[in-house]
Amino acid sequence: MGQFIIRRIVQAIPVIIMLSIIAFAMFHLAPGGPGALYSRDLTIPQTPEELARIRHLYGLDRPLPIQYMSWVGGIVEGDLGKSYRNGEPVIELLSRTLGPTLLLVTTSMVLSLVIAVPIGVLSAVKRYGLFDYLATSIAFFGISIPTFWIGLMAILVFAVWFRILPTTGMQDLTTTPSVVDTLRHLILPATVLALPLIGSWTRFVRSSMLEVMSDDYVRTARAKGLAERTVIFRHALRNSLIPLVTLIGLTIGYILSSSAIVEYVFAWPGLGQKYIFAAVQDRDYPVLMGALLLVSVFALLGSLVADIGYALVDPRIRVKD
Amino acid sequence: MASEEENRESRQIDWSVLSGSYVSRRTLLKLMALASAAGITAACAPNAAPTAAPPTSAPATNIAPTAAAAATAAPTQAAPSGAPKAGGTVRIINSGGGTNPIIDNEVLIWSIFDALVQQDINADIHPGLAERWDVTPDGTVFTFFLRNDAKWTDGQAIDADDVIFTFNKVMDPDVQAWGRRWFGTVLDKWEALDKYTVKFTMKQPAAPLLDHFAEQRIAPEHIMGKLSAKELNEGDLRRNAPVSSGPFKFVQLVPDTVVITQRNDSYYMPRGSNDYRYVPWIKQLEFHFWGDPNVNLLKMETGERDAHVLTMTRPEHDRLAQNPNINIQVFPVGIYNYIYMNNENLLFSDKRVRQAIAYAIDKKTIVDTVLGPIGQVQDSFLDPADWAYKPDVKKYEFDPAKAKQLLAEAGWTAGSDGVLTKDGARFEFEAWAQPQNEVAEPIQSYLKDVGIVMKIRPIDWPAIVDELAKPNFVAAEQNDGYEAYPDRRHRWHSSNVPPKGVNVARYKNPELDKILDEAWATTDRAKLKELYWKMQDILVEDLPWVPIFYPLMVQATSKRLNGTEPGALYFVQTACKWWVSDATDPEKA
Numbered sequence: 001m002g003q004f005i006i007r008r009i010v011q012a013i014p015v016i017i018m019l020s021i022i023a024f025a026m027f028h029l030a031p032g033g034p035g036a037l038y039s040r041d042l043t044i045p046q047t048p049e050e051l052a053r054i055r056h057l058y059g060l061d062r063p064l065p066i067q068y069m070s071w072v073g074g075i076v077e078g079d080l081g082k083s084y085r086n087g088e089p090v091i092e093l094l095s096r097t098l099g100p101t102l103l104l105v106t107t108s109m110v111l112s113l114v115i116a117v118p119i120g121v122l123s124a125v126k127r128y129g130l131f132d133y134l135a136t137s138i139a140f141f142g143i144s145i146p147t148f149w150i151g152l153m154a155i156l157v158f159a160v161w162f163r164i165l166p167t168t169g170m171q172d173l174t175t176t177p178s179v180v181d182t183l184r185h186l187i188l189p190a191t192v193l194a195l196p197l198i199g200s201w202t203r204f205v206r207s208s209m210l211e212v213m214s215d216d217y218v219r220t221a222r223a224k225g226l227a228e229r230t231v232i233f234r235h236a237l238r239n240s241l242i243p244l245v246t247l248i249g250l251t252i253g254y255i256l257s258s259s260a261i262v263e264y265v266f267a268w269p270g271l272g273q274k275y276i277f278a279a280v281q282d283r284d285y286p287v288l289m290g291a292l293l294l295v296s297v298f299a300l301l302g303s304l305v306a307d308i309g310y311a312l313v314d315p316r317i318r319v320k321d
Numbered sequence: 322m323a324s325e326e327e328n329r330e331s332r333q334i335d336w337s338v339l340s341g342s343y344v345s346r347r348t349l350l351k352l353m354a355l356a357s358a359a360g361i362t363a364a365c366a367p368n369a370a371p372t373a374a375p376p377t378s379a380p381a382t383n384i385a386p387t388a389a390a391a392a393t394a395a396p397t398q399a400a401p402s403g404a405p406k407a408g409g410t411v412r413i414i415n416s417g418g419g420t421n422p423i424i425d426n427e428v429l430i431w432s433i434f435d436a437l438v439q440q441d442i443n444a445d446i447h448p449g450l451a452e453r454w455d456v457t458p459d460g461t462v463f464t465f466f467l468r469n470d471a472k473w474t475d476g477q478a479i480d481a482d483d484v485i486f487t488f489n490k491v492m493d494p495d496v497q498a499w500g501r502r503w504f505g506t507v508l509d510k511w512e513a514l515d516k517y518t519v520k521f522t523m524k525q526p527a528a529p530l531l532d533h534f535a536e537q538r539i540a541p542e543h544i545m546g547k548l549s550a551k552e553l554n555e556g557d558l559r560r561n562a563p564v565s566s567g568p569f570k571f572v573q574l575v576p577d578t579v580v581i582t583q584r585n586d587s588y589y590m591p592r593g594s595n596d597y598r599y600v601p602w603i604k605q606l607e608f609h610f611w612g613d614p615n616v617n618l619l620k621m622e623t624g625e626r627d628a629h630v631l632t633m634t635r636p637e638h639d640r641l642a643q644n645p646n647i648n649i650q651v652f653p654v655g656i657y658n659y660i661y662m663n664n665e666n667l668l669f670s671d672k673r674v675r676q677a678i679a680y681a682i683d684k685k686t687i688v689d690t691v692l693g694p695i696g697q698v699q700d701s702f703l704d705p706a707d708w709a710y711k712p713d714v715k716k717y718e719f720d721p722a723k724a725k726q727l728l729a730e731a732g733w734t735a736g737s738d739g740v741l742t743k744d745g746a747r748f749e750f751e752a753w754a755q756p757q758n759e760v761a762e763p764i765q766s767y768l769k770d771v772g773i774v775m776k777i778r779p780i781d782w783p784a785i786v787d788e789l790a791k792p793n794f795v796a797a798e799q800n801d802g803y804e805a806y807p808d809r810r811h812r813w814h815s816s817n818v819p820p821k822g823v824n825v826a827r828y829k830n831p832e833l834d835k836i837l838d839e840a841w842a843t844t845d846r847a848k849l850k851e852l853y854w855k856m857q858d859i860l861v862e863d864l865p866w867v868p869i870f871y872p873l874m875v876q877a878t879s880k881r882l883n884g885t886e887p888g889a890l891y892f893v894q895t896a897c898k899w900w901v902s903d904a905t906d907p908e909k910a
Contacts (some may be wrong), residue, residue, distance in 0.1 A: 087555025
């Protein structure tokens with residue numbers, strides 16, 4: 001197992017390098033640069049000479065491969081650069097934003113699991129029934145609805161109309177930080193982020209469950225005279241969750257990026273929100289590259305977790321491996 | 322074995338669920354349609370979708386030409402209830418900016434640091450750290466006499482050392498000082514004549530620089546004196562201001578969330594000593610990170626924020642305007658919108674062509690239909706709030722026939738497809754515009770009517786800044802401005818053509834150059850007004866850019882916030898006068 005993990009990590013390194021090269025090229029080839037940061041809207045229009053000077057200051061007039069190697073060189077020394085906006089070291093920025101993002105993302109995934117598995121199982125067991133169709137409809141709703149819109153609606157309904165939950169942010173700054181306060185702020189964004197997950201996981205569990213329920217051993221269990229409950233929960237369910245482990249692992253991979261929109265709407269002080277502003281407003285290349293690195297690592301970690309989890313949960317894989 | 326095949330069949334996914342026999346597909350689809358219709362109806366209920374609210378009969382834009390009278394624009398303004406009270410917290414939606422007065426220059430800096438002089442909302446100059454000042458009539462020597470009682474928040478005296486240090490760094494090419502943009506080419510010498518007197522000598526007459534002295538906040542030499550350029554540019558003091566000099570002092574910066582500042586009780590200008598900057602009434606001023614525009618509207622509605630001030634879009638304005646708990650003021654503040662054109666481009670070099678473009682566009686209809694309460698037709702090159710504004714300039718009323726005539730005179734004839742041609746070239750060009758630009762498309766269609774093809778290329782702000790600086794720049798449809806003063810040398814003087822300056826139009830007029838140079842050598846306001854009036858006439862006649870509309874500043878404040886004044890270019894300019902009706906006990910404030 002240890003060997004497996006090490007092998008996978010070693011395999012991941014060239015992928016991360018390739019991802020970073022592609023992203024670096026894309027960020028820099030997109031028009032615009034940090035010159036806008038110095039123009040303060042329109043009051044201080046920067047002369048072409050000034051803009052050239054700013055580019056030179058940040059080393060942006062060097063050939064791209066040199067800039068890239070310089071960035072890599074920085075990483076080796078543990079320096080990911082500084083934000084163009086206010087000089088904050090990127091490492092600091094990543095470490096302070098990773099926590100809130102992880103909190104949000106983990107809560108969403110746990111929430112999704114807790115909701116999707118029972119609903120999926122029930123849908124499968126009572127398939128074609130009213131519950132199944134309702135669950136399917138809600139699942140499609142969750143998958144199709146734009147996160148941005150449902151986030152705004154959630155704020156509108158719960159925070160503006162009914163005033164039972166806070167609008168945005170992670171903490172109420174007028175009171176001392178507390179777990180309850182953070183949880184109150186967490187409810188809406190975590191739920192909104194969970195909706196598409198619930199949608200797709202419900203469907204997945206359902207079809208996985210259906211597939212398993214027609215397996216030989218289930219038929220055998222029933223033939224043995226076991227109660228339907230035992231058949232479902234003791235035998236079928238566990239096996240149907242095996243593919244879900246893979247799905248969860250892959251979700252870890254992309255959830256860090258898809259949380260960006262939720263973080264933006266809810267002003268959640270996480271990595272996604274920072275990523276959006278750094279890209280759109282600032283062309284803050286150090287921050288973008290740092291965030292990209294983190295997101296790539298997570299994506300690969302996610303697939304590693306998926307593979308390991310799958311092996312842990314399914315003895316057949318372990319034996320073959 | 323047979324069972325394998327059976328197993329394979331039973332493993333196949335049962336697609337029949339969708340066209341299943343128990344509940345028909347039709348019923349399922351009907352159910353889904355009902356569900357979504359219900360959802361959409363609920364969502365489209367009044368006030369449900371912030372950006373979909375239909376424009377209401379918004380307050381009429383009786384925008385008075387002078388800043389002081391602009392208060393008549395808002396029928397929803399409540400009269401201040403009683404006298405100011407000390408205490409309370411005000412939360413405004415504005416990220417605030419960085420904290421180093423040499424590098425940064427946004428609303429946060431203006432609240433926590435002071436400059437040699439202060440500008441009020443009428444652009445008049447008042448004492449700041451300098452209790453009086455002397456400018457030679459030709460604007461070449463500025464002498465500032467500092468007060469001897471101004472102190473930093475840590476008790477140290479503010480004196481000439483701080484001023485000299487600040488300008489040392491402003492003029493240092495390795496420091497990313499915003500001020501070098503204005504002082505860089507003209508400041509020759511700056512010296513301390515004694516502990517409280519600083520003399521600035523300019524390379525050439527530079528009268529308008531007084532406005533920039535009012536912007537350049539002074540930095541603490543005893544805190545920053547030992548820092549290298551790199552440390553100033555990106556060090557901790559960009560996110561932290563332990564020592565400051567303004568009416569508010571920095572307390573805390575929660576990254577990407579809020580900057581908290583509090584009243585500086587030992588501010589050197591006590592309440593009552595003047596009427597523009599003094600110890601504030603409110604106890605705490607919070608600058609909340611911008612975030613999503615829709616969410617900002619919701620936060621104003623819940624009362625979590627007290628002020629939302631920017632050139633917002635029409636749906637945003639309308640939604641806030643219909644809320645009884647929010648006061649709305651709309652006024653012009655020195656922001657403009659033009660069709661930017663490179664006058665050296667063969668398409669635009671003929672004045673008649675540029676004038677034709679102006680005649681071809683129905684600005685009034687665009688403003689009335691597209692912009693409504695948030696825009697005002699722009700005919701001139703200064704705005705109505707400016708003290709040097711000339712109200713009667715030549716107007717280019719919508720007249721497509723006249724436009725076509727002028728274009729014909731300039732040698733353009735319509736081709737077979739209606740597009741104008743001259744010497745084999747079609748009148749076709751690409752104008753950059755930001756994606757949220759709403760007037761670019763109506764302009765495009767008006768130009769099409771007279772045979773000009775304007776293609777719109779949408780690019781965002783950071784990209785436009787770069788594109789405007791390129792030598793092959795052609796045209797753009799873009800805002801300009803945020804100027805509190807009438808000086809326009811940087812835009813229209815022939816010496817400021819790129820790459821040295823930002824005369825993006827490449828406009829070269831010796832007559833205007835003379836006027837601008839004269840204005841730079843005059844400190845007499847009456848004479849300046851004469852000169853700037855001439856400037857406006859010349860620019861309106863030559864039309865290097867075609868003015869379209871003034872984006873108006875929309876100031877939305879909560880009812881508990883009193884003392885705000887419409888007409889302030891920078892909302893927090895009047896923060897000292899603010900007070901909240903639910904202020905706590907002044908003793909504890």
